[in-house]
Amino acid sequence: MKTFRKKIIAQWRDFKAVFLEFKWTMLFFLALNFISALILWGWYDKEELSFSEAFYVSLRMIFFDIDLDYPDSFPLQLLFIFVPLIGVIIVVEGLLRFVNTLFAKASHMELWQEIKANTYSDHVIVCGSTHLGHRVTRLLTELGEEVVIITKDPESAFIDELQEEGIPVFVEDCIQGRGLQKANISKAKSIIVVEKDDLTNIGIVLEAKELNPDVQIVLGLFNEKLAERLTKEIHIYRVFSPSFLAAPAVARTAATAFKCVSIMDSIYFGGITAFIASFTLNKDSKLIGKKLEDLEEMGLNVIVFQRGNKGKMNFHPLLDQEMIEEDFIIGIAQMPVLKKIEYLNCPSQTIIKNSD
Amino acid sequence: MGVSGHVILVGCGRLGGRVAKLLKEMDEDVIIIEKDAEAEFVEEIKTETGFPLLFGDAKDAGVLEEANVREAATIVFASNDFLANFEISLKAKEMNPRIRVVLRMFEQELAESFKKRFNIDSVFSVSALAAPPFAISALTKHVIINTFEIHGKLLIFSRFCVGENSGLLGKTIQELEKLNLSVIMHQGHCKELHLHPKPDLKIESGDLLLIMASSKVIEKIAEINEGR
Numbered sequence: 306m307k308t309f310r311k312k313i314i315a316q317w318r319d320f321k322a323v324f325l326e327f328k329w330t331m332l333f334f335l336a337l338n339f340i341s342a343l344i345l346w347g348w349y350d351k352e353e354l355s356f357s358e359a360f361y362v363s364l365r366m367i368f369f370d371i372d373l374d375y376p377d378s379f380p381l382q383l384l385f386i387f388v389p390l391i392g393v394i395i396v397v398e399g400l401l402r403f404v405n406t407l408f409a410k411a412s413h414m415e416l417w418q419e420i421k422a423n424t425y426s427d428h429v430i431v432c433g434s435t436h437l438g439h440r441v442t443r444l445l446t447e448l449g450e451e452v453v454i455i456t457k458d459p460e461s462a463f464i465d466e467l468q469e470e471g472i473p474v475f476v477e478d479c480i481q482g483r484g485l486q487k488a489n490i491s492k493a494k495s496i497i498v499v500e501k502d503d504l505t506n507i508g509i510v511l512e513a514k515e516l517n518p519d520v521q522i523v524l525g526l527f528n529e530k531l532a533e534r535l536t537k538e539i540h541i542y543r544v545f546s547p548s549f550l551a552a553p554a555v556a557r558t559a560a561t562a563f564k565c566v567s568i569m570d571s572i573y574f575g576g577i578t579a580f581i582a583s584f585t586l587n588k589d590s591k592l593i594g595k596k597l598e599d600l601e602e603m604g605l606n607v608i609v610f611q612r613g614n615k616g617k618m619n620f621h622p623l624l625d626q627e628m629i630e631e632d633f634i635i636g637i638a639q640m641p642v643l644k645k646i647e648y649l650n651c652p653s654q655t656i657i658k659n660s661d
Numbered sequence: 662m663g664v665s666g667h668v669i670l671v672g673c674g675r676l677g678g679r680v681a682k683l684l685k686e687m688d689e690d691v692i693i694i695e696k697d698a699e700a701e702f703v704e705e706i707k708t709e710t711g712f713p714l715l716f717g718d719a720k721d722a723g724v725l726e727e728a729n730v731r732e733a734a735t736i737v738f739a740s741n742d743f744l745a746n747f748e749i750s751l752k753a754k755e756m757n758p759r760i761r762v763v764l765r766m767f768e769q770e771l772a773e774s775f776k777k778r779f780n781i782d783s784v785f786s787v788s789a790l791a792a793p794p795f796a797i798s799a800l801t802k803h804v805i806i807n808t809f810e811i812h813g814k815l816l817i818f819s820r821f822c823v824g825e826n827s828g829l830l831g832k833t834i835q836e837l838e839k840l841n842l843s844v845i846m847h848q849g850h851c852k853e854l855h856l857h858p859k860p861d862l863k864i865e866s867g868d869l870l871l872i873m874a875s876s877k878v879i880e881k882i883a884e885i886n887e888g889r
Contacts, residue, residue, distance in 0.1 A: 429799045436767045440792035445799065495799035523798040525791075527675055543798045543805065550807065551790035552679035558763045558783045559668050559680070559737040560687045571683065572807045572818050574846050574871045575854045578686065581809060606857045608843050608873065609811055618812055621841055635811060637845055637873070639856060640686045 318421065318451075318471040325424040326406060330399040337395065338363050341388045348381060349373070367392030418473040419487050425451045426492040432479040432509050433500040434461040437525060437547055441497055442467065453488040455479050457500070479509040482516060490516045499525040499547075510541070549573070553580075565590075565651035566643055569635070581608075582643050583635040584650055586628055591649040598624035600634070604642040609635035664690050665732035670712075671719045671749065672740030676765070676787060678702040680739055685710040692728045694719045696740075719749045722756070730756050737763040750781060797876070803883045806871060818845065819879045821886050823868040828885035835860035842874035842882065 341363035346356045351374045354362065362373060369389050376382055409417035422428075429445055431438050434456030442463075445452050454467055454474040464474050477484025479500065490496065496513050498506045503526050510522050522541060526532040529546035536544050553571035560568060570581045586592055592600070597607050601624055610622035611633035628634075638646075667690035670677055677693070684691050691712045695703060698716040707714055717724040730736065736753045738746035743766055750762045761782040766772040772784035793808040797817060806818040823829050829837065834844050838860070847858035850867030864870070872882060 436786070436788035437791060437795070440769070440786075440788040441795045441799075444792055444796035448796070448800070450800065497795050497799050499795065521799065521802070523795055525795065529675070529679070545791065545794055545798075546675070547787050547791035548674075548676040548679055550794060551785065551787040552676060552683055554790050555676070555737060555739065555763060555765075555785055556680045556683035556687065558785070559670070559684060559735045559761075560689055561666060561668065561734045563687065568687065570807070570809050572845070572871075574806055574818075574820070575848050575869070577846065577854060577856055578683070579845065579856055601857070604857055606843055606845055608816075618814075620814070621838065621843065637843070637857075640688075644688070 314446075314471070316471070322417075322421040322424050323403075323406065326420050327399060327403065330395060330402070334367075334392070334395050334399070337388065337391055338367065341366065341384060344381070344384055348378065350376060350378060350381075363388065367396070369393075415475065415487075418468075418475055421471075421473045422453045422475075422487060422489045425453065425489055427451075427494045428453060428489070428492070430455065430485065430488045430490060430493050430496040430513075432456075432484075432496060432498045432506075433525075434458060434463045434467075434474070435499055435501055438497070438499045439463045439467075441499065442472065446470070446472065453493075455484040455488055480505055480512055482512045485509075485513055485516055490520060493517065493520055495521040495523060497523045497525070503528050503531060507535075563643075563647055566647045568643070572637075577639065579637050579639055580643055581635065581637050582646075583609075583633065584646065586630050586632045586634075587651055588630050589651075589653060590630070591652055592628055592646070593630055595628055596624065597622060597626050597628065597634075600636065600646070603638075603645060605636040605638040605646060607634060607636045609633075664692065664729060666690070666734045667692060667729070667732075669694065669725075669728045669730060669733050669736040669753075671736065671738045671746065673700055673703055673706055673714070674740060675702065677739035678706045680737065681706050681710050681712060685712070692733075694724060694728055720745060720752070722752065725749070725753060725756060730760065733757065733760055735761040735763060738765050741765065741767075743767065747775075747779075751779075754780075801876070801879070801883075803879065809873075814875065816873055817876055817879050818871060818873050819882075821870045821872060821882065823864055823866055823870065823886065824888075825866045826888035827864075827866070828888050829864050829870075829882075830866060832864050833860060834858050834862045834864070837864070837872075837882075840874075840878060840881065842872050842878050844870055845873050846871040 342360035345363055346354055346359035366388050428451040430453050431442050432455050434454055442452050452472055455477050457478045459476045467474050475484045475487050479485060498509045500506050506524060510524055513520055523543040524541060526544055526546055529549045532544040532546050535541045557568040566582050566584045568580050568582050572579050600607055610619045613631045668684060670681055670691055670693045673693050673695040681691060681693060693712050693714045695714060695716055696718055715724060715727055730753050746764055750764055753760055763783045764781050766784050766786050769786040769789035772786050775781055776784045794805055797808050798805045804820040806820055809816045837844055844858055846856050848854045848869040
């Protein structure tokens with residue numbers, strides 16, 4: 306079902322690209338037909354024509370299929386000669402380009418990628434077909450966003466897969482700007498820069514800002530200290546270090562000290578690391594009978610509360626509720642607070658290793 | 662080494678170093694194995710965590726023995742040499758069948774199939790874990806610090822700088838939280854940082870707020886903050 310949906314979306318993207326690529330050809334064709342029908346309807350002197358008949362006749366005229374008598378008036382004679390000629394030029398030019406486009410599409414040629422990227426606006430450009438770039442692209446397309454990929458690695462394992470799904474991919478070096486132009490950066494809303502080295506990534510940011518000062522930058526840097534410095538000193542706020550983002554989940558999986566509190570994630574802000582943690586009240590928990598506001602008083606920011614394990618998940622709960630056995634809580638706090646909660650929730654199992 | 666029930670961390674690079682620091686905060690006993698004694702973060706991690714560092718190849722059973730793998734609770738692979746990690750994880754399981762293995766892989770899909778096929782306790786991919794904040798940041802105009810999913814609901818941690826024309830001026834944290842959000846941190850213009858600020862704290866111009874809420878509420882707060 307998911308594959309079918311992906312195919313339908315890819316087909317729709319291709320159809321849209323073809324439609325937009327040939328919009329001027331179609332517009333000229335229709336305009337020619339309309340003007341010619343208008344003239345025939347108003348001035349043709351051999352017989353009376355309704356507008357729809359005139360339109361139909363002029364449509365046939367474009368293909369040299371004329372079944373009206375040759376007119377006497379000179380302007381109408383010009384019409385009978387030039388409409389088929391201009392029509393043929395438009396049709397042949399359109400057909401040739403259409404065949405060329407189909408060939409480019411079938412062989413994933415760059416021309417086709419450019420045609421598609423040119424139809425996008427408010428799209429997201431991802432620089433770097435790395436594992437992270439690929440994963441981010443997946444998330445964005447699942448959210449219904451239009452994405453263009455630029456990668457300097459022609460061997461990237463993801464290129465074929467993405468192109469099959471109708472996502473334009475350019476094998477270019479983002480830092481040189483040509484790839485960014487092909488990806489239609491002037492109309493993009495954001496660019497995500499996740500190439501494999503930090504220096505290249507910073508270079509790409511500078512290039513992208515030069516080509517479109519309004520584009521929103523999301524920068525991936527491996528060096529978390531450099532990321533912090535860029536945020537503070539150059540005011541690039543959307544800077545992430547992939548290892549930094551992934552580490553809490555890994556540490557949580559590895560941790561063994563907590564038996565009654567489960568560490569879910571962490572956030573780092575202003576030099577402080579706060580942990581998101583969940584716990585269910587045990588039957589011998591010292592928290593039973595206390596209120597949620599007591600937890601807040603201890604320094605835990607309660608974000609989710611579920612009464613008795615089976616109740617409704619309550620985001621931002623009222624804090625005057627008393628806690629009972631099997632209540633489930635998710636909150637944010639620093640480590641010393643969580644250690645205290647661990648002890649209070651499982652007094653018989655917890656071994657306090659240090660005094661904080 | 663005379664520890665037991667500890668965590669063995671293989672690899673002391675960017676990811677390994679960060680994991681070591683977090684494990685230190687969680688009060689875990691950790692032994693780190695690193696191939697390269699000259700690696701970039703070795704000194705920093707040694708100083709900051711005080712965890713014992715063994716220099717050598719974890720493929721070598723002697724190194725694993727030295728890290729007391731037979732009595733360890735968990736072994737975490739944070740280096741990016743997947744094949745070596747996989748090989749060592751099999752060896753560790755052989756030496757201690759009860760050990761929990763946390764393995765790093767590049768592809769989440771591949772990771773899931775390895776987890777099932779080879780009885781590995783936990784497999785992670787850095788790109789899969791890190792991707793959501795990148796994607797969400799590309800779609801919103803405000804600054805995203807992180808994202809977090811609870812029971813299918815995506816919560817966004819977003820940073821707001823309160824300007825002179827902000828509609829948030831003069832409101833208390835309690836009033837703000839009535840909009841279905843949590844103010845996680847507050848930093849006043851005099852740089853004092855409060856994790857979990859007091860409900861009656863009034864918001865002033867120049868304050869920095871870290872707010873957690875759904876994307877819809879975050880959008881609303883952004884509008885209020887811009888004075889719209």
